[in-house]
Amino acid sequence: MRIKIGLFNFLCISIFGLFSNLSFSQELDPVLQDLIKKGLDKSQTVNIKSLEAQQAKLDQQLAKSVFIPKVTLNGSYTRLNDDITFDEDTQNLLVATQKLLIKEGAGVPFNAPFPDGIPLKETPNLQDKNILKTSVDVDWVLFSGFEASNAIKASKHKESSLNYLGMAEKDKLALKIIETYDKLALVYASEKVLNTSENYLNEQEHYVRKAIENGLATPIGRKKIELAQQQLEGKKLEFKHNKTLLIEALHQLTGESRDNLKLIRPKLESFSLNATSNTEKRNEIKALEEAEQATLYKSKMEKSHFIPKVALKGHYEFIEEYLSLLDPKWYVGVGIQWNVFDGTQSSIKAKKSKIESEIYRERIEEAEELINVSIIKANQAYQSTLQNSKIVKKEIELATDTYEMVNKQYKNDLASINDVLDALTDLEKANFKLQESLFDQRRAVTELLHAKGVLNY
Incomplete structure (x- = not known):
């Protein structure tokens, strides 16, 4: 019995059909996009950054509240041992x-x-011994010596820094989910390769059985095929275990139920990438720049400690009869507070904040250098995957032709069953390499887009 060549053609067509060119940012699998969204909503790290940004926003409101008048109601009763006369x-x-x-x-x-x-x-009496007082006080900061305004600006930049850090964490999580999803797709694609190999082995087994019945082959040939089938079952079991682990990993990352994850059938699809795509500033750099600005304004805030502060004070007594002869019913005044010398504490704090901003500047320059290197490495990796895909395609063509030739030779007693099984193993390995090269290509694309700061999901 001859193996139908059409089966080989169908295998190659079905595999190469996976290489539809898609734009990464627009054509991500909707299922994958939904998983990423759920993962971002679930991530404790992302949520913590969001909460920290909210805290920074509240710090701004606290700084602004310095200029809001403070109104205090007071009430008291005092009993003296005697009248003051x-x-x-x-x-x-x-x-x-x-x-x-x-x-x-x-x-x-x-x-x-x-x-x-x-x-x-x-x-x-100067003061009766029974004293009942109810009053209201108003304190209003008119000028904080720029301390509050600098604190507001520092908090704004801190909020922006935390928001960018949150976005950077989202990018990392999205990359992890995409990688896990692609690994699951690789498992399913590999299972298809194994199923195709299983069909080939079944046909070979059928042929050998007939040949044994007709005295054209020995039982040892059938045993070799049975061994190959058992080895194939071992590979299937390994892929099944990998699938279970990957589904569990996706469950942990996204919170999606395991039952729903078992129903998805991800596919490996290649992405077209514009080599001249623009490079945008990474969220990590933006976060460091905002942190640098926050520390600069913090330093200015510390320096402004020596600038005089101006405040208004008002007081009004509701019950006049209990006032002493010397107490006013109400008063309003404007005061100035000027910290002339605080033991150099403010100066030291300002210098400390300035050094902190310089540290952030060094980190920015270091991060930019590392990102530039990562872009070069990611681009080289992407180019390598493209070349590797071409090589693997040729390997599949060669392995397919070799298998067809050896299979014909075996039917004509010009080759042994070992030669057929070796050729089938080579074809299987080539198909595995094709799926792995496609997986590597997708990884290279995502890493390059992330390095360039243009990863969209």
Whole structure:
């Protein structure tokens, strides 16, 4: 029985058909895009960065609230051991003054005796022993010496830095999900290769069985095929285990149920990549630049500690009867606070923040150098995968032709069953290499796009 050559052609066509050119950013598998979205929603690291950015936003509101008037309501009751009064000499002086004023009003000479029957007012207490107070205070910072404004700017840049760090974490997570998804696609593609090899072995087994019945072959040939079939089953089991592990990995990354993940059938599809695609600034660089600006404004904030601060103070008493003779019912004032010398603490803090910004600048330059190197390496890897794909295609053509030739020779007693099995193994390896080269190509594309800062998902 002859193996149909059409089966080989079908195998090659089905495999090469996977190489449809797609644009990475627009043509990602919708299932993969959905998994990435779920993974980003689930990621604790991404959520933590988002929460930290929210904290930085609240820091801005705290800094702005410095200029909002603070209103405080106060209430108190105090019981003194006794009333606070004038001393005896002062009381006598006040009584004598009162008498003089009454005489003057009545037209009586000041040295005449005080008229009888005219009542005198008692000298009031300076403070009654029962004191009940309710009041309101208003404190309003009019000028913070640029300390608050610099704090606001520092918090804004810190928020931006944390947002960019969150985006960088999203990129890393997306890369991990894409890689795991592609590995799962590689497993399914490899299973197809194994199924095709199984069909070939079944046909060879059928041929050998017939040949043995007709005395044209020995049982040893059938045993060799059975051994090859068992080895094939071992490979299938290995791929099954790999599939289980990859589904579990996707479940951990995305939170998608294992049952749903078992239903998906990812495919390896090649991506066309524009070699002249633009390079954009990576989120990691943006995060470092924003952090640098935040520390610069923090340094300015520390320096502004020596600039005078201006504030308004207001006070109003609701209950007047309990006030002492010296207490005002209300007052408003403007004050200046000027920290002339604080033991060089502010200066040291400002220098420390400045050094921190210089550290970020060094990190930026280091990161830019590493990114430039990664772009070169990723581009070289991509070019290598393209060349490797061409080589593998030729290997498949050669392995297919070799298998067909050896199979014909075996049918004509010009080759042994070992030669047929070796040729089939070579064809299987070539098909595996094709799937692996396609996987490597997709990895190279994603790494290059990520290195260039243009990875979209």
